[in-house]
Amino acid sequence: MAQLPRFRRREVVLSLLAATASLSACQRGSRSSPPTHSSGDPIVRSSRDFLLINGAGATFPAPLYLRWFSDYRQVDPQLEINFQPVGSAAGIRQFIDTTLDFAASDVAMTDAEIAEVARGVVMIPMTAGSIAVGYNLPGIPSGLKLSRSVLVDIFRGRITAWRDPQLVALNPDLEIPDLPIEVCYRSDGSGTTDTFTRHLAAIDPTWESAIGVGMSLEWPVGIGVKGNEGMSAQMLLSEGVIGYVESVYARDLDLSVAALENQSGQFILPTPESSALALQEVNLPENLRAFIPDPVGTEAYPIVTYTWVLAYRQYPDPAMAEGLRAVLSWGLTEGQALAQELGYLPLAESVVERGLAALQQIQGS
Numbered sequence: 001m002a003q004l005p006r007f008r009r010r011e012v013v014l015s016l017l018a019a020t021a022s023l024s025a026c027q028r029g030s031r032s033s034p035p036t037h038s039s040g041d042p043i044v045r046s047s048r049d050f051l052l053i054n055g056a057g058a059t060f061p062a063p064l065y066l067r068w069f070s071d072y073r074q075v076d077p078q079l080e081i082n083f084q085p086v087g088s089a090a091g092i093r094q095f096i097d098t099t100l101d102f103a104a105s106d107v108a109m110t111d112a113e114i115a116e117v118a119r120g121v122v123m124i125p126m127t128a129g130s131i132a133v134g135y136n137l138p139g140i141p142s143g144l145k146l147s148r149s150v151l152v153d154i155f156r157g158r159i160t161a162w163r164d165p166q167l168v169a170l171n172p173d174l175e176i177p178d179l180p181i182e183v184c185y186r187s188d189g190s191g192t193t194d195t196f197t198r199h200l201a202a203i204d205p206t207w208e209s210a211i212g213v214g215m216s217l218e219w220p221v222g223i224g225v226k227g228n229e230g231m232s233a234q235m236l237l238s239e240g241v242i243g244y245v246e247s248v249y250a251r252d253l254d255l256s257v258a259a260l261e262n263q264s265g266q267f268i269l270p271t272p273e274s275s276a277l278a279l280q281e282v283n284l285p286e287n288l289r290a291f292i293p294d295p296v297g298t299e300a301y302p303i304v305t306y307t308w309v310l311a312y313r314q315y316p317d318p319a320m321a322e323g324l325r326a327v328l329s330w331g332l333t334e335g336q337a338l339a340q341e342l343g344y345l346p347l348a349e350s351v352v353e354r355g356l357a358a359l360q361q362i363q364g365s
Contacts, residue, residue, distance in 0.1 A: 049078070051323050056084040057091020057104030058191050059228040060246045061127055061307045064342050065104065068335050072327050079323050087227060089189020089215040095310050102324060103310040106191020107215060108289035120313030122362055123288050124355045125306040126331055128345040130275035131196055132250040132257040134235045135242040137162060138177055145170040145267045146258045152204040154242060155183060156211070157221030162240065177239075184234050184243035187224025189215040195291070195305040196244045202293035203302075244303075247275070248343040264298040274301035276345055282306070284351060288358060304345070311362050318364025325359050332356055 062085035069081035086094075088105040095103035096116050104126075114121045133146060146154070150166050153159045159166065162179045186193045194215045201208035211220060225234050225243075232249040235241050247270045250257050259267035268274045278300035282292045288308070295302060309328060315321040332355045336346045347355070 049319075051079050051319055053079065053081045053101045053320065053324055053327075055081060055091075055102040055104060055309075056086050056094055056100055057310075058088045058106045058307055059085040060088075060106045060129065060192050060305075061104060061344070062228070063248055063252075064127055064335075064339055064344055067338060067342065068331050069327070071335075071338070072330055075330060076323075076326065079327065081327060085227065085229075087186075087188040087215075088191030088194070092310070093189075098312075101315075101320060102312075104307065105310060106305055106307045107194045108287075108306075108308050109310060117312070119315075120361075122311045122313055122358055123308045124311065124328060124332075124358050125284070125288055125347065125351060126309050126328070126355070127336075127339045127347065128275075128279050128304060128306045129343070130247045130270040130278075130301050130345075131192055131244050131303040131305070132247045132255070132270045133242065133260060134232075134245050134250050134255040134257050136235050136237075136239050137179070137256065138239060140174055140176060140256060142256045142258075142269060144174065144176075144256070144258050145261070147261045148203040151258075151260065152200055152207060154181060155185075155200065155219075155221070156207075157183070179240040181242060182238060182240045183219070183222030184225055184231055184241055185219045185222050186216075186226070186231065186244075188226045190227075191215060191305070191307065192228060192244065192246060193217070195293075196303060198291060198293040199303045251343055260302050262298075262300055262302045263294050263296050264300075266298060268299065268301045270301045270303075272340075272343070272345065274299055275304050278302065278304040279306075279345055280348075284354065288354060311359075313361050313363065315362070315364050321362050321364035325362050328359055329356060332359075 065083050069083055073080065088107055091103035092105055092109060092113060094100045096113060108123050109121060135144065147170060150159060150170065160181050162176050162181055167176060197213045197217065201213045211217060225231050228246045228249050231243045231245045232253050232255065235243060235255050236253060257270060259269050262268050277297045278292060278295035281295045281297060282290050284290050292304065311324060332352050340346045
């Protein structure tokens, strides 16, 4: 597969920013209203009627999923997947309430959540990526060093100015502007927030007890924004802002990102190589649910995560089960090349094999 040009990757992210600013109810459609040709005639194939699969959830993998689901129409024109990037928490809630056909989340469901789903749950890691700490400082490109203690103190509101002596000492070669720090956090229930706060808790024992870990929490400082796209927009528009965002958004919108201190004391940028080194340390158990809040590798970037698709074990419509298995299988195989081109971390062959095996649990009644 030819590499996707950078400007096209940027278009995917920019279109997501625009699309998710005002999600339209008409996009949700219904299974009784298939798409039409320009003539107005419905698209109907003799082998199978048109099938619409509805999903929602994480914004972290949304640029990739939107491309996957669009490209898959070339494989099966009779199948359309409507995916709404509303955040991991909202996706899980709608999945539990059975108002979706599948969900996407950067946090695997808990045992308690799974117990609420009578139809059973299959969790499949589809791709992975890193979370960047981005900022908007005039004249300061990517590479601003943030130590573990400074990172925590900024998000706890203890460091409030960019020319704080600790930041200046870490970055003696940079002319850091004299601006107040404006912390941004996700106001929606976010798997990105969960992964970011897991890391903060891992590097500062008081974070978990004082503030917490999760998809939504009470932040001690800052302003809330919705989605990775909202966080990206805030960083683009406001000087002095710092926040956390999926690395694909940061890269394709040319956001400045910090070099974070890892467990080995090295300051590491969120590159595909450094993120892949961290992901190698994850050992997936039988339920395919695992996290790595503070990798130990010398060159490993410290904040990475898998992101999962959540499917039911049983679907009333066998065609629905078959269609979902097919498109997810395509994403785990052919789609991995596109994942890499869009800036995500391709899954190891062993993870792909386990994902494909898990898909066989998806069955129609």
